[in-house]
Each structure stands twice: as C-alpha cells, then as structure tokens.
Amino acid sequence: MDIFLTGGAGYIGSHTCVELLNAGYNVTVYDNLSNSSQESLKRVEKITSKKIRFIRGDIKDEQKLISSLSGMDAVIHFAGLKAVGESVLKPLEYYDNNTAGTITLLKAMQKKEVKKIVFSSSATVYGEPLFLPLTEEHPLRVTNPYGQTKLMIEEILRDLYKSDDSWAISILRYFNPVGAHKSGIIGEDPQGVPNNLMPFISQVAVGKRDELNVFGDDYDTPDGTGVRDYIHVVDLAKAHVKALQILDKPKCEAINIGTGNGYSVLEMVKAFERASGKKIAYKIMPRRDGDIATCYAKAQKAKEMLGWTAQKGIEEMCEDTWRWQINNPDGYKSTNA
Numbered sequence: 001m002d003i004f005l006t007g008g009a010g011y012i013g014s015h016t017c018v019e020l021l022n023a024g025y026n027v028t029v030y031d032n033l034s035n036s037s038q039e040s041l042k043r044v045e046k047i048t049s050k051k052i053r054f055i056r057g058d059i060k061d062e063q064k065l066i067s068s069l070s071g072m073d074a075v076i077h078f079a080g081l082k083a084v085g086e087s088v089l090k091p092l093e094y095y096d097n098n099t100a101g102t103i104t105l106l107k108a109m110q111k112k113e114v115k116k117i118v119f120s121s122s123a124t125v126y127g128e129p130l131f132l133p134l135t136e137e138h139p140l141r142v143t144n145p146y147g148q149t150k151l152m153i154e155e156i157l158r159d160l161y162k163s164d165d166s167w168a169i170s171i172l173r174y175f176n177p178v179g180a181h182k183s184g185i186i187g188e189d190p191q192g193v194p195n196n197l198m199p200f201i202s203q204v205a206v207g208k209r210d211e212l213n214v215f216g217d218d219y220d221t222p223d224g225t226g227v228r229d230y231i232h233v234v235d236l237a238k239a240h241v242k243a244l245q246i247l248d249k250p251k252c253e254a255i256n257i258g259t260g261n262g263y264s265v266l267e268m269v270k271a272f273e274r275a276s277g278k279k280i281a282y283k284i285m286p287r288r289d290g291d292i293a294t295c296y297a298k299a300q301k302a303k304e305m306l307g308w309t310a311q312k313g314i315e316e317m318c319e320d321t322w323r324w325q326i327n328n329p330d331g332y333k334s335t336n337a
C-alpha cells in the first residue's frame with residue numbers, strides 16, 4: 001500500500017515513517033519543510049534501510065497535490081503549524097495554513113478518489129476538562145486559534161463524511177507526545193526556545209538553558225504543578241499504523257491517543273533527572289495563560305477500535321529523549337549521527 005504523509009518530515013511524521021516502512025508500506029512524504037529538514041528522512045532511511053519518496057510541496061498547492069497523489073491509497077495528514085502562542089499573534093496564518101490548507105488537500109483527494117485519511121488532532125479540542133478522564137464524548141470547546149483550526153478541521157471531516165459516506169476517516173486526538181526513537185538519531189527538533197515541557201527540560205539537562213520555568217505550583221493537583229498525559233512518540237506512531245488498518249471500511253471516528261495516566265511537571269523533572277543523571281534546575285513562575293490544571297485520556301476506544309495500547313512509560317520517554325538530546329545537541333544540524 002502507498003501512503004502519502006503530509007508534514008511527514010516533522011517530529012511525529014518522521015517517527016511514523018519508521019513504523020510504516022517497518023510494517024511494509026511504501027511511503028511518500030509531502031512537506032514544505034517550513035518546520036523541518038529533509039535530514040530527518042535521511043535518518044529514517046538509515047534506521048529502516050528503506051527508501052522514502054520525498055516531494056517538497058505545500059498543502060495549499062492543489063495542482064501539485066493532484067499530481068503527487070497519483071497511485072496513493074491513503075493520506076496521513078500531519079502538516080500544520082502548531083505553536084499555540086504564535087497562533088494568538090498570527091491567527092490568519094494559522095487559519096490559512098491549517099484550515100484552508102486542509103480544505104485544499106481534501107479537494108485534491110476527492111478529485112483523485114483517494115478517500116482515506118488519518119488526521120492529527122489534539123486533546124486541545126476538549127478545552128478545560130469538565131470531567132476526567134477525557135472521553136471522546138467530552139464537549140469540544142477551544143480557547144485559541146491553533147485549537148480552533150483543529151476543531152474546524154474535525155468538523156469539516158465530519159461534514160464531508162455526512163455528504164459522502166464512502167470516505168474513511170480517523171481523527172486521532174493526541175495527548176502530549178514526547179520521547180524519541182531508540183536509535184537516538186531522530187527526535188524532536190524545536191526551533192528557538194521550546195514551548196513544550198520535555199524539550200525544555202532536556203535542553204536544561206544538556207546545558208543549553210540554565211533553568212526550567214515551572215508555570216504555576218498552585219493548581220489543584222497533588223504537588224500543585226500541571227498534570228498531563230505524556231505519550232511516547234513511537235507508541236503514537238504505531239497508533240497511526242493501526243488507524244490506517246481500520247480504514248478498509250467507510251467511517252469517521254475520533255479516537256484519543258494517550259496512555260490514560262497523568263504526571264505532574266515535577267514528576268517529569270524527577271524522572272528526567274533519573275534518566276540523565278543530571279540535576280534539572282527550576283524555579284516556580286506564575287501560571288502560563290491558557291494552561292489547565294489536569295488533562296489525561298480515557299484510552300479505551302483506541303484499545304477497542306484499533307487494538308492499540310501505549311506500551312512505554314515515562315522512564316523510557318525520558319531515556320529516549322535524553323539519548324536523542326546528547327547525540328544531537330543541535331538537533332538535525334548536529335553532524336555526528
């Protein structure tokens with residue numbers, strides 16, 4: 001089977017390439033490299049000893065999509081901008097790239113009769129939880145333009161399926177992806193100051209940053225710091241392979257991809273200290289705007305529909321992040337892999 005990955009050179013996409021190639025799929029990556037480099041794909045080829053077909057292209061370019069989709073059986077749609085703070089400052093860029101870009105992709109797919117898609121959504125669509133753990137039935141309400149684009153795309157996909165029930169659509173709502181491939185040669189490569197917790201902690205451990213700012217210790221959680229459902233990126237990548245396999249029949253399903261366990265910021269700091277043998281200096285700061293206290297998944301639907309359960313715990317998430325970080329202190333610009 002031939003799988004077309006928009007945004008496949010990025011963090012989650014590159015890890016998914018490994019799992020798809022290992023499972024025997026042919027992989028085409030379509031990426032404009034706005035937040036990634038082709039180096040990630042060269043390293044995926046090294047890990048798997050298999051070839052990737054790469055097309056440098058934008059999801060807003062319908063003609064290029066139409067020509068590139070020839071012979072494809074299904075699409076995994078990762079391409080998108082993902083920084084919440086930036087989306088507040090540049091909403092039009094986010095709506096244009098993520099929402100309009102997805103509409104263009106779906107039009108091209110319709111024209112080419114490629115009607116199978118796995119879409120990267122986010123737990124951000126649940127907003128401030130009304131109950132925990134979060135089930136797929138939890139009301140959807142978002143608080144920032146990035147989250148809006150995810151929710152709008154979900155609604156577009158549901159409407160598309162209502163209009164034509166020959167489509168097969170898996171909407172995966174990721175919780176907090178972290179970690180890296182065991183090889184230590186692919187991983188998350190944030191540009192500039194990391195927004196997310198794990199890349200920030202690992203940059204403190206390696207000495208690139210002095211200390212972690214812990215955003216709030218007065219939440220209603222066991223130690224007062226925010227609690228999240230961290231999921232190893234390799235587990236997440238494997239969920240995509242499973243999600244493709246259920247697209248043999250028409251459907252439109254949203255599925256949580258998380259572990260079902262929540263860990264606090266300070267628990268993650270301690271776990272990273274154990275994995276790296278380094279002390280993580282931190283200071284308590286005010287809460288970050290828009291943050292919630294606690295968020296974790298009910299992961300039952302993924303187990304029932306996909307036959308998928310997360311296998312890797314926080315120790316492995318931290319060890320694998322650390323291996324990637326020390327081998328590649330400058331991410332894909334490092335040359336020693």
Ligand code: NAD
Nearest residue numbers: 007010011012032033034035036058059078079080120122
């Ligand atoms: P990433 O930035 O590493 O990967 C996204 C890729 O999309 C990049 O390679 C980028 O160059 C490409 N891209 C962006 N706009 C494009 C366009 N117009 N045309 C073609 N390519 C384009 O991000 P990631 O962490 O791998 O995330 C993948 C997807 O998962 C995104 O849609 C993101 O919103 C979603 N997601 C990520 C997280 C997370 O914490 N990483 C959580 C929930 C959901």
Ligand code: UD1
Nearest residue numbers: 084122124195196197200213214215226227228265290291
């Ligand atoms: C963020 C996004 C969310 C996105 C998710 C996964 C925001 C407001 N939300 O969620 O939309 O789906 O990433 O990509 O950006 N923390 C610190 N110090 C730091 C960084 C984070 O204390 O330097 C804390 C946060 O307050 C939070 C936890 O660590 O409690 C996790 O933060 P982060 O990794 O940014 O993920 P989310 O906030 O869950």
